[in-house]
Amino acid sequence: MTTVHLGMPLVRAPRGVGMLREQEPFPAAARRALADPQLRANIRRATGTIRDKRQRMVDEVPDWEQLRDAGSALKAATMARLPELLVQLEEQVTARGGTVHWARDAHEANRIVTSLVQATGADEVVKVKSMATVEIGLNQALEAAGIAAWETDLAELIVQLGRDRPSHILVPAIHRNRAEIREIFRREMPGLGTEVPADLSDVPAELAALSRRHLRAKFLSARVAVSGANFAVAETGTLAVVESEGNGRMCLTLPQTLITVMGIEKLVPTWRDLEVFLQLLPRSSTGERMNPYTSTWTGVTPGDGPQELHLVLLDNGRSATLADEVGRSALHCIRCSACLNVCPVYERTGGHAYGSVYPGPIGAVLSPQLTGVQDNASLPYASSLCGACFDACPVKIDIPRLLVELRAQHVEARAEEHPVPSAEAVAMAAAAWTMARSKRWVRAQRASRIGRLLARRSGRLPALPFPLARWTSSRELPVPPEETFRDWWARERG
Amino acid sequence: MRIALLVTCLVDTLYPDVGRATVTLLERLGHEVVFPDRQTCCGQMHVNSGYQRDALPLVRHHVEVFEPYDVVVAPSGSCVGSVRHQHAMVARRAGDDRLAARAEAVAGRIYELSELLVDVLGVEDVGAAYPHRVTYHPTCHSLRLLRVGDKLLRLLRHVRGLDLVELPEADQCCGFGGTFALKNADTSTAMLADKMRHVLSTGAEACTAGDSSCLMHIGGGLARLRSGTRTVHLAEILAATEQPA
Numbered sequence: 001m002t003t004v005h006l007g008m009p010l011v012r013a014p015r016g017v018g019m020l021r022e023q024e025p026f027p028a029a030a031r032r033a034l035a036d037p038q039l040r041a042n043i044r045r046a047t048g049t050i051r052d053k054r055q056r057m058v059d060e061v062p063d064w065e066q067l068r069d070a071g072s073a074l075k076a077a078t079m080a081r082l083p084e085l086l087v088q089l090e091e092q093v094t095a096r097g098g099t100v101h102w103a104r105d106a107h108e109a110n111r112i113v114t115s116l117v118q119a120t121g122a123d124e125v126v127k128v129k130s131m132a133t134v135e136i137g138l139n140q141a142l143e144a145a146g147i148a149a150w151e152t153d154l155a156e157l158i159v160q161l162g163r164d165r166p167s168h169i170l171v172p173a174i175h176r177n178r179a180e181i182r183e184i185f186r187r188e189m190p191g192l193g194t195e196v197p198a199d200l201s202d203v204p205a206e207l208a209a210l211s212r213r214h215l216r217a218k219f220l221s222a223r224v225a226v227s228g229a230n231f232a233v234a235e236t237g238t239l240a241v242v243e244s245e246g247n248g249r250m251c252l253t254l255p256q257t258l259i260t261v262m263g264i265e266k267l268v269p270t271w272r273d274l275e276v277f278l279q280l281l282p283r284s285s286t287g288e289r290m291n292p293y294t295s296t297w298t299g300v301t302p303g304d305g306p307q308e309l310h311l312v313l314l315d316n317g318r319s320a321t322l323a324d325e326v327g328r329s330a331l332h333c334i335r336c337s338a339c340l341n342v343c344p345v346y347e348r349t350g351g352h353a354y355g356s357v358y359p360g361p362i363g364a365v366l367s368p369q370l371t372g373v374q375d376n377a378s379l380p381y382a383s384s385l386c387g388a389c390f391d392a393c394p395v396k397i398d399i400p401r402l403l404v405e406l407r408a409q410h411v412e413a414r415a416e417e418h419p420v421p422s423a424e425a426v427a428m429a430a431a432a433w434t435m436a437r438s439k440r441w442v443r444a445q446r447a448s449r450i451g452r453l454l455a456r457r458s459g460r461l462p463a464l465p466f467p468l469a470r471w472t473s474s475r476e477l478p479v480p481p482e483e484t485f486r487d488w489w490a491r492e493r494g
Numbered sequence: 495m496r497i498a499l500l501v502t503c504l505v506d507t508l509y510p511d512v513g514r515a516t517v518t519l520l521e522r523l524g525h526e527v528v529f530p531d532r533q534t535c536c537g538q539m540h541v542n543s544g545y546q547r548d549a550l551p552l553v554r555h556h557v558e559v560f561e562p563y564d565v566v567v568a569p570s571g572s573c574v575g576s577v578r579h580q581h582a583m584v585a586r587r588a589g590d591d592r593l594a595a596r597a598e599a600v601a602g603r604i605y606e607l608s609e610l611l612v613d614v615l616g617v618e619d620v621g622a623a624y625p626h627r628v629t630y631h632p633t634c635h636s637l638r639l640l641r642v643g644d645k646l647l648r649l650l651r652h653v654r655g656l657d658l659v660e661l662p663e664a665d666q667c668c669g670f671g672g673t674f675a676l677k678n679a680d681t682s683t684a685m686l687a688d689k690m691r692h693v694l695s696t697g698a699e700a701c702t703a704g705d706s707s708c709l710m711h712i713g714g715g716l717a718r719l720r721s722g723t724r725t726v727h728l729a730e731i732l733a734a735t736e737q738p739a
Binding site: 404 | 507510513517529531532533534535545546547548549551552555580637638667676677678680681685
């Protein structure tokens with residue numbers, strides 16, 4: 001395996017902080033989700049709706065495939081010279097009055113942001129929806145330091161008030177329906193000083209109006225905002241956030257201090273490159289031609305907007321991912337969530353089963369790479385390799401190929417760590433040995449016809465022992481025929 | 495044309511009728527079919543389960559067995575997909591660039607059955623007759639790895655007496671996915687349940703596809719339901735005629 005070393009130690013995302021690791025293996029977590037019909041119905045309805053919208057918006061762009069190629073090529077070119085582009089970004093941000101901080105991992109990033117907030121004397125911050133800050137567990141870190149972090153994206157707010165975890169990249173509360181949301185608001189809002197009407201219904205407009213009242217107070221009082229960034233332009237040091245609700249723009253303009261936490265892969269070399277991504281992202285993500293709000297900010301401007309600007313550049317496993325020849329393309333991801341919405345596995349299990357802030361197909365490749373594959377060992381297998389994700393990806397990340405590669409890395413890492421091979425490894429080695437010579441294979445085929453004896457009475461195979469029981473619990477197995485193809489051929493044509 | 499048959503290990507062992515149908519069909523169309531009997535398995539299960547090192551001897555064996563042939567056919571989109579997209583990758587990952595180049599050459603000469611018929615042999619009407627109500631599941635690897643498009647449908651539309659009914663949400667995965675069906679049995683079963691619901695909603699007597707593995711999954715589920723709806727491989731439909739065999 002060829003790896004590229006960037007002259008820095010390969011840091012993986014640390015344990016015990018943030019939200020990148022599965023708490024239990026995917027199959028077990030998925031089983032619980034599958035047993036919840038309400039959850040399945042909520043997710044199915046939501047992904048189905050977004051999927052259809054996305055398809056309509058994609059279909060009306062005549063050069064969609066060229067756009068995807070352009071997005072993919074731009075990302076590959078960016079990754080190829082990421083270190084120098086990051087330095088350029090730092091120079092530009094600094095030249096325009098901002099301060100750049102480098103965080104190797106979640107602990108460092110949390111320490112940096114906490115101390116920046118503490119330096120302002122504020123005890124609360126408003127937040128723009130940000131995957132990176134969920135990844136590192138920033139809200140928990142701030143809370144431990146006595147700082148309240150208020151999510152201002154509606155879905156993120158629902159997740160926060162529900163003491164829940166996000167379950168989708170774009171729609172973190174996708175697993176909740178409006179009746180559940182009403183209950184969360186009724187329970188939590190009064191404690192936050194927002195009066196809840198006694199007759200609050202579950203009509204979306206009413207729920208939105210209530211959250212607007214709650215949020216407006218926060219926008220007007222907060223002195224510090226924390227955001228992520230969808231893009232950073234290296235040539236000018238410009239940061240960009242795209243959003244739908246306008247809450248982001250409030251956070252990015254009203255407070256005195258703005259702290260942006262951004263994964264180091266979010267970079268584009270030039271302004272011009274945004275033309276590609278600002279077409280790809282909204283259509284893939286929300287199924288819109290254009291997102292309602294695109295905010296860009298470059299340094300600080302006296303008398304206008306935040307007067308103090310900090311950019312925290314987060315590694316947390318990204319440089320290690322970049323060093324992997326095959327896996328690095330996972331860093332091309334622009335977090336649109338199109339792969340989630342077309343994934344048959346995600347549609348049935350929802351996002352929590354993936355145990356990470358990054359669920360779905362992209363999460364199944366990104367999370368194990370950020371943490372090291374042994375820490376998210378079941379995720380690369382949480383796919384039937386149907387390939388729908390690859391087709392939907394606006395930057396053409398070959399997710400099935402990455403899954404196959406990560407599975408190989410996992411199997412090899414396990415073999416190195418454990419001198420005793422797993423039962424599966426023994427079976428696979430035996431099968432490979434058998435199949436590497438046709439004589440052995442023919443003998444094995446004859447032995448497999450033992451199944452005919454088992455099926456003699458009923459014409460069906462009985463329930464089989466583990467691991468085949470996982471098949472026979474819900475499906476019949478075919479009874480091996482009397483004669484294999486090769487025996488027939490030898491008899492008829494040989 | 496002289497065509498070598500990669501029968502696939504699943505068809506060889508469990509669905510020999512599919513292999514026989516492939517031979518019958520190609521011979522009826524006037525071609526010579528050869529069966530290189532040293533063949534075993536393409537190694538897809540190993541590759542997709544992470545055992546790429548174990549797959550290496552299988553790739554080498556496959557290359558050695560099929561290198562002498564100009565045209566190879568397999569009645570399986572996923573096995574052709576594996577040969578076409580994985581064999582060189584396995585060899586290259588193991589550092590064997592020479593084997594990778596040979597694997598690429600072999601991969602360039604292998605076709606899934608509908609590709610061979612439509613693209614290579616230039617035939618859509620194979621003279622088949624199959625008077626049944628049938629629905630068609632385009633398997634994921636045929637659809638997305640091989641991009642067979644509507645080739646199987648075009649072949650089916652020319653079959654006499656065949657009443658082709660559209661499968662709702664046809665391009666959704668049936669949930670097989672090789673060892674996925676065992677490792678994530680619950681999710682796999684949930685995906686299968688929806689696929690079966692759609693198949694049964696068509697009122698078809700049979701569900702067809704170009705992959706025995708997906709058909710084993712769908713058929714295994716339908717049999718458990720005692721639904722009476724069968725699965726039948728594309729090759730078996732195309733091999734069927736009005737004349738008694």
